[in-house]
Amino acid sequence: MITxxxxxxxxxxxxxxxxxxxxxxxxxxxxVDCSEDDTTWxxxxxxxxxxxxxxxxxxxxxxxxxxxxxxVTLRASDGKVQSLKIRQLA
Numbered sequence: 589m590i591t592x593x594x595x596x597x598x599x600x601x602x603x604x605x606x607x608x609x610x611x612x613x614x615x616x617x618x619x620v621d622c623s624e625d626d627t628t629w630x631x632x633x634x635x636x637x638x639x640x641x642x643x644x645x646x647x648x649x650x651x652x653x654x655x656x657x658x659x660v661t662l663r664a665s666d667g668k669v670q671s672l673k674i675r676q677l678a
Contacts, residue, residue, distance in 0.1 A: 632675050
């Protein structure tokens with residue numbers, strides 16, 4: 589099983605790669621959760637698309653306005669990305 593640090597690194601790399609066309613700014617990890625059966629990691633990552641106004645302030649943590657949240661599901665055995673979904677905030 590991969591470690592939490594490995595899961596976070598894989599999720600961050602995946603999001604940066606998939607959304608590279610949006611020039612993500614301020615990529616950061618928000619949540620990490622391992623399934624009860626230890627088969628998957630769920631890592632929520634957020635970023636500000638580089639084209640948005642005010643992106644610099646948001647990327648420094650001054651505001652969550654304009655941030656996009658994505659949840660990456662990874663197979664715990666080897667870190668392979670299983671899905672990448674929009675994370676709806678409550």
